Structure formats: C-alpha cells, structure tokens
Amino acid sequence: MQRFLPDAGDESLADVYADLTLPDAAARPYVYVGMVASVDGSAVVDGRSTGLGGAADRAAFRRLRETCDVILVGAGTVRGEDYRPPRAPDDVVARRAARGLAARATIAVVTASGQLDADARLFADPTYRPVVVTSAATDVAHLADVADVVRCGEVAVDLRLALERLAARGAAHVLCEGGPSLNASLLRAGLVDELFLTVAPALVGSSPHRILDGALDAPVELELVGLRHHEGELLLRYRVRRPAPPTGGPPAGGEPSR
Numbered sequence: 001m002q003r004f005l006p007d008a009g010d011e012s013l014a015d016v017y018a019d020l021t022l023p024d025a026a027a028r029p030y031v032y033v034g035m036v037a038s039v040d041g042s043a044v045v046d047g048r049s050t051g052l053g054g055a056a057d058r059a060a061f062r063r064l065r066e067t068c069d070v071i072l073v074g075a076g077t078v079r080g081e082d083y084r085p086p087r088a089p090d091d092v093v094a095r096r097a098a099r100g101l102a103a104r105a106t107i108a109v110v111t112a113s114g115q116l117d118a119d120a121r122l123f124a125d126p127t128y129r130p131v132v133v134t135s136a137a138t139d140v141a142h143l144a145d146v147a148d149v150v151r152c153g154e155v156a157v158d159l160r161l162a163l164e165r166l167a168a169r170g171a172a173h174v175l176c177e178g179g180p181s182l183n184a185s186l187l188r189a190g191l192v193d194e195l196f197l198t199v200a201p202a203l204v205g206s207s208p209h210r211i212l213d214g215a216l217d218a219p220v221e222l223e224l225v226g227l228r229h230h231e232g233e234l235l236l237r238y239r240v241r242r243p244a245p246p247t248g249g250p251p252a253g254g255e256p257s258r
C-alpha cells in the first residue's frame with residue numbers, strides 16, 4: 001500500500017490504521033463513520049456493501065473495529081447484512097486490551113420501529129449482549145432477553161442523548177458503520193467527527209443507496225487528513241470541520257463572495 005497522507009511512504013496492508021489515535025470528544029463519545037462506496041457513489045452492489053470493498057477496505061474495516069468501544073449501526077443495515085457479534089481472535093483481543101478496550105466492541109443498533117428479529121445472528125451468542133437504541137414509544141419487549149435496551153427520546157430517537165447514554169456505559173469512541181440513513185441523521189445533528197471512506201474502483205450505476213440517505217441542513221465541510229492507495233482502492237480519512245463560532249456579525253466592506 002502507498003500512503004500519501006499524513007505522510008508519504010509504503011505500508012503493509014496489515015499496518016493500515018494500526019497506530020490510529022482518536023481524540024476524546026468533550027461532551028460525548030468521539031464518533032467516526034466507516035463506509036465504502038463505488039467511484040460513482042453507490043454504497044451497495046446487489047443490495048449489500050460487501051461486494052464493493054477489496055483487501056484494503058477489509059483491512060481498514062477490521063482496524064477501525066479494533067479501536068472502538070461501540071459499533072453503532074442502523075437497523076436497516078443489521079437486517080440487510082445479517083450482522084453478527086464481532087469476531088475476537090486472540091491477536092485482536094490483545095491489541096484491544098493494549099488500548100484498554102473490552103475484548104469485543106458492543107454493537108448498538110438504532111431502531112425506531114423495533115423490528116429486529118430476536119432470533120437473528122446478532123442476538124444468538126449467549127456470551128455477547130448487544131444494545132438496542134430506541135425511543136420510549138417503541139415496543140421492544142421481544143428483545144429484552146437478548147439485548148440491553150437504551151431508550152432515548154419519547155417518540156423519535158434522540159441520537160445525542162443516545163451517545164451520552166453510551167458514554168455513561170463507558171464508551172469513549174463510537175464507530176458508526178452506517179447505514180446511509182443513520183449517517184445522515186448523525187451528521188444532521190452535528191454528531192460526526194470523522195469519516196473513513198473507501199472508494200472502490202468500480203462503477204455501479206443506478207443505486208438505492210449512497211453513503212448518506214437524507215437531507216442535510218447545509219453542506220458539511222471536510223478536511224482530508226489521510227490518503228492511501230492499494231490496487232485501485234483509495235482509503236480516505238476526513239475530519240469534519242466545525243463551523244467557526246459567531247464573532248458578532250459579518251465584517252464590513254469585505255470581498256464579494258459567490
């Protein structure tokens with residue numbers, strides 16, 4: 001793999017993001033989104049993301065999981081990709097322990113409807129207890145034996161509150177694995193700090209999903225802080241730029257802008 005940013009050099013696939021350091025966000029966990037898309041912007045091929053990524057994307061995906069306390073994911077992705085608990089081979093457990101992390105990240109599924117199958121693979125491991133994030137209005141009684149239910153908001157799910165509740169459970173770093181609806185909700189609420197995007201060397205054509213499905217109030221500006229290349233795949237790391245705080249009105253007599 002060739003690395004161009006943060007500095008130029010060669011890197012083995014096994015080392016991608018091995019030394020990843022993530023800051024702590026002040027009032028809530030630090031949130032980083034990990035996604036893959038085709039060159040023409042599709043987040044799926046044949047309805048899933050798995051057909052898009054190659055070896056570099058898989059290496060990055062594993063490393064991002066290694067650095068988080070919680071994997072936050074929308075119910076659509078859990079249903080569509082038949083999520084299961086994270087794997088915990090000895091080397092991963094050892095590297096997570098060195099970072100002070102539990103052997104396996106906790107998967108937290110966001111759902112408004114509560115329509116998650118208690119018999120799904122995600123809930124089938126008696127040694128692993130996922131979290132279901134929903135609102136007070138949603139009936140999730142069928143999940144009570146297989147998951148911890150965290151209720152945030154009366155009718156709609158309050159994602160900021162959800163992150164605060166996850167922080168209260170010890171989460172400092174939350175990896176959001178999508179999907180596109182959850183990504184848009186988080187961005188709209190100003191709750192995303194970084195985006196790790198793999199651009200796969202493929203064109204998909206018409207697609208039901210991009211990496212964001214949902215309107216934003218305004219374009220979100222990104223700063224490119226990482227760029228890697230491996231056999232056509234581009235691994236991009238972007239930091240979300242925060243708007244500067246207001247300074248008491250526009251400057252007088254400035255240059256006209258477009």
Ligand SMILES: NC(=O)c1ccc[n+]([C@@H]2O[C@H](COP(=O)([O-])OP(=O)(O)OC[C@H]3O[C@@H](n4cnc5c(N)ncnc54)[C@H](OP(=O)(O)O)[C@@H]3O)[C@@H](O)[C@H]2O)c1
Nearest residue numbers: 035036043048049074075076077112113178179181182185
């Ligand atoms: N390319 C990639 O990297 C990537 C990554 C992930 C997913 N995907 C693909 O994306 C597709 C799924 O897209 P999607 O938009 O349906 O995914 P999604 O965001 O995972 O799921 C949407 C569902 O999640 C819940 N949800 C999301 N945001 C919510 C919010 N703010 N409040 C309450 N509930 C919320 C709702 O669940 P309920 O319906 O239960 O209320 C909603 O219907 C799949 O084809 C998957 O393969 C691609």
